[in-house]
Amino acid sequence: MLSSPTGSAERTGDVILAAEGLTKEFRGFAAVRDVNLKVHAGSIHALIGPNGAGKTTVFNLLTRFMPATRGRILYRGQDIGRTGPAKVARQGLVRSFQISAVFPHLTVLDNVRVALQRPRHLATQWWRPLSTLRSLDDRAMELLTAVQLADKADLTAGELSYGRKRALELATTLALDPQVLLLDEPMAGMGHEDIHHVADLIRQVAKGRTVLMVEHNLNVVSQLCDTITVLARGEILAEGTYTQVSADPQVREAYMGSEDDDD
Amino acid sequence: MSIATSTPLKTANDALGIGHLVGRALIVLALLALIAAPLAVYPVFLIKILCFALFAAAFNLLVGYVGLLSFGHAAFFGGAAYITAHTVKEWGFTPELGILAGVAFAATLGLVMGFLAIRRQGIYFAMVTLALSQMVYFVFLQAPFTHSEDGIQSVPQGLLFGIIDLSKPLPLYYTVLGAFLLGMVLIWRVVNSPFGNILAAIRENEPRAISLGYEVNRYKLAAFVISAALAGLAGAVKAIAFQLASLVDVTWQMSGEVILMTLLGGIGTLLGPVVGAALVTAMEHYFAATSIPAPVLIGGCFVACVMLFRRGIVGEIRHRLKARSSR
Ligand SMILES: Nc1ncnc2c1ncn2[C@@H]1O[C@H](COP(=O)(O)OP(=O)(O)O)[C@@H](O)[C@H]1O
Ligand SMILES: [Mg+2]
Numbered sequence: 001m002l003s004s005p006t007g008s009a010e011r012t013g014d015v016i017l018a019a020e021g022l023t024k025e026f027r028g029f030a031a032v033r034d035v036n037l038k039v040h041a042g043s044i045h046a047l048i049g050p051n052g053a054g055k056t057t058v059f060n061l062l063t064r065f066m067p068a069t070r071g072r073i074l075y076r077g078q079d080i081g082r083t084g085p086a087k088v089a090r091q092g093l094v095r096s097f098q099i100s101a102v103f104p105h106l107t108v109l110d111n112v113r114v115a116l117q118r119p120r121h122l123a124t125q126w127w128r129p130l131s132t133l134r135s136l137d138d139r140a141m142e143l144l145t146a147v148q149l150a151d152k153a154d155l156t157a158g159e160l161s162y163g164r165k166r167a168l169e170l171a172t173t174l175a176l177d178p179q180v181l182l183l184d185e186p187m188a189g190m191g192h193e194d195i196h197h198v199a200d201l202i203r204q205v206a207k208g209r210t211v212l213m214v215e216h217n218l219n220v221v222s223q224l225c226d227t228i229t230v231l232a233r234g235e236i237l238a239e240g241t242y243t244q245v246s247a248d249p250q251v252r253e254a255y256m257g258s259e260d261d262d263d
Numbered sequence: 264m265s266i267a268t269s270t271p272l273k274t275a276n277d278a279l280g281i282g283h284l285v286g287r288a289l290i291v292l293a294l295l296a297l298i299a300a301p302l303a304v305y306p307v308f309l310i311k312i313l314c315f316a317l318f319a320a321a322f323n324l325l326v327g328y329v330g331l332l333s334f335g336h337a338a339f340f341g342g343a344a345y346i347t348a349h350t351v352k353e354w355g356f357t358p359e360l361g362i363l364a365g366v367a368f369a370a371t372l373g374l375v376m377g378f379l380a381i382r383r384q385g386i387y388f389a390m391v392t393l394a395l396s397q398m399v400y401f402v403f404l405q406a407p408f409t410h411s412e413d414g415i416q417s418v419p420q421g422l423l424f425g426i427i428d429l430s431k432p433l434p435l436y437y438t439v440l441g442a443f444l445l446g447m448v449l450i451w452r453v454v455n456s457p458f459g460n461i462l463a464a465i466r467e468n469e470p471r472a473i474s475l476g477y478e479v480n481r482y483k484l485a486a487f488v489i490s491a492a493l494a495g496l497a498g499a500v501k502a503i504a505f506q507l508a509s510l511v512d513v514t515w516q517m518s519g520e521v522i523l524m525t526l527l528g529g530i531g532t533l534l535g536p537v538v539g540a541a542l543v544t545a546m547e548h549y550f551a552a553t554s555i556p557a558p559v560l561i562g563g564c565f566v567a568c569v570m571l572f573r574r575g576i577v578g579e580i581r582h583r584l585k586a587r588s589s590r
Contacts, residue, residue: 063474089476101471103464114464115475117457123477126458126489133457176475 327531335396341513343495369495414509529575
């Protein structure tokens with residue numbers, strides 16, 4: 001159902017996405033400072049860190065939604081430092097947003113259709129009727145079924161609960177069949193039930209794909225992710241497996257010290 | 264999948280948001296009314312309404328369905344009128360060729376203005392379109408062929424396609440009606456098409472559309488050009504119908520008037536701009552006879568309408584019908 005992408009030249013383990021000396025300054029304030037990051041193909045990689053650490057900004061830079069002040073971004077070995085955000089997405093590097101991004105007045109089905117239209121060359125036809133898009137329905141329903149939204153297909157996306165909006169967002173992202181998914185806090189604001197479901201879903205979609213995700217729930221991170229990068233005040237503090245990172249005294253001080261208490 | 268095949272495809276914007284059958288019946292009724300209208304009302308008055316209705320509908324394609332507020336649409340409306348009037352009067356173009364020239368001019372101007380404005384968001388987009396349309400205004404003011412304050416007068420109406428005599432009121436009316444309907448069908452098609460679905464997505468959440476790989480500026484520019492071309496069609500037809508192209512139609516006040524018509528009738532509804540244009544044109548016509556200046560009265564009506572119906576007249580009707588049917 002969630003078939004892996006086709007035509008990927010990268011073998012598991014190769015570096016598929018890399019940042020070199022990535023820096024972003026907002027009027028002199030360095031939100032991201034000299035970040036070096038290597039994301040390996042086929043892995044689930046977590047980016048964690050306290051609020052304001054610069055995680056979302058890193059996502060904005062990697063997906064070219066914001067220009068970097070300095071540094072290079074390499075995707076599949078190519079420097080994408082001058083590529084536009086839409087083109088980056090078309091090359092298979094697709095992001096989600098921290099604040100759930102659906103098209104609120106479109107139906108749930110239409111939300112997924114919008115994502116399916118472009119790869120299937122049904123986006124620019126202004127002279128054809130809307131019913132042309134029916135040919136996308138089978139695939140759209142498949143994706144909605146995968147995120148357990150098939151019975152909500154006809155609702156307006158704005159009517160969905162927060163957790164379901166995130167599920168819809170995931171289905172929409174998957175419709176593009178991306179090679180690398182950047183998920184910004186995909187489980188924020190979800191209940192326990194939903195968290196387990198989305199974690200399963202991410203594990204499932206990660207087969208044959210690469211996932212870089214920002215997540216605060218360390219339980220999820222420890223179970224799901226192969227590599228963890230810890231960001232604090234715009235800089236990388238530590239990197240490694242969960243065991244390695246969680247043993248790091250600097251990390252415990254900057255981030256986990258406070259988090260340990262509430263679990 | 265079974266669910267997929269049984270899922271009704273919702274038309275994103277059926278004319279009033281009412282059922283299909285009722286909607287179709289209403290459309291047929293409206294068509295019959297339009298065909299019979301010159302029996303009851305002066306054709307000249309109806310022609311004026313139809314020209315402005317098409318202008319407002321073209322403008323609404325941009326503001327209502329893409330979410331871009333242009334404050335410079337008079338440049339396309341009035342600009343096309345000048346080109347049509349000049350090519351027909353001075354170069355001896357047939358009416359259909361003259362109209363085509365006007366539309367081509369408006370589309371080209373739309374491409375240039377759109378290209379310069381589309382990168383801006385919100386109020387800055389409106390400001391850039393206003394500034395550019397003011398430049399167009401000054402060009403037309405200075406260019407000798409427009410005869411500045413006099414305008415291009417006594418434009419010959421000629422024979423459409425070599426047979427239809429446009430100097431007679433009824434053939435002229437049905438020609439204008441044909442152009443109006445062509446424009447409306449085109450707008451309806453664009454809005455309810457795969458392309459229209461992407462426009463809706465861009466309007467709803469632009470960053471998300473970008474993250475799905477859409478070059479949103481190209482889609483916006485395409486919509487801008489279509490809107491400009493149709494505004495041009497309205498202006499071109501008006502120049503032939505009234506045998507006149509004048510500065511009034513390229514002023515910023517005209518850009519403002521089309522905004523007012525659209526707001527009054529209902530943004531983002533197919534029929535709203537038509538209703539708004541009819542109302543404003545009728546008010547101007549009837550208030551012209553009173554001692555109070557028309558702009559004051561129209562302004563008053565506008566304020567009252569906006570307070571009473573936030574969504575515009577057609578928008579409000581649609582909203583109430585929807586609310587009732589979902590209860
Ligand atoms: N567009 C922006 N303009 C100015 N400052 C910003 C902007 N985006 C983020 N920042 C600042 O950069 C820092 C990092 O923000 P962000 O990347 O959102 O952190 P995180 O996602 O880790 O919580 C914060 O201090 C934030 O205020
Ligand atoms: Mg963030």
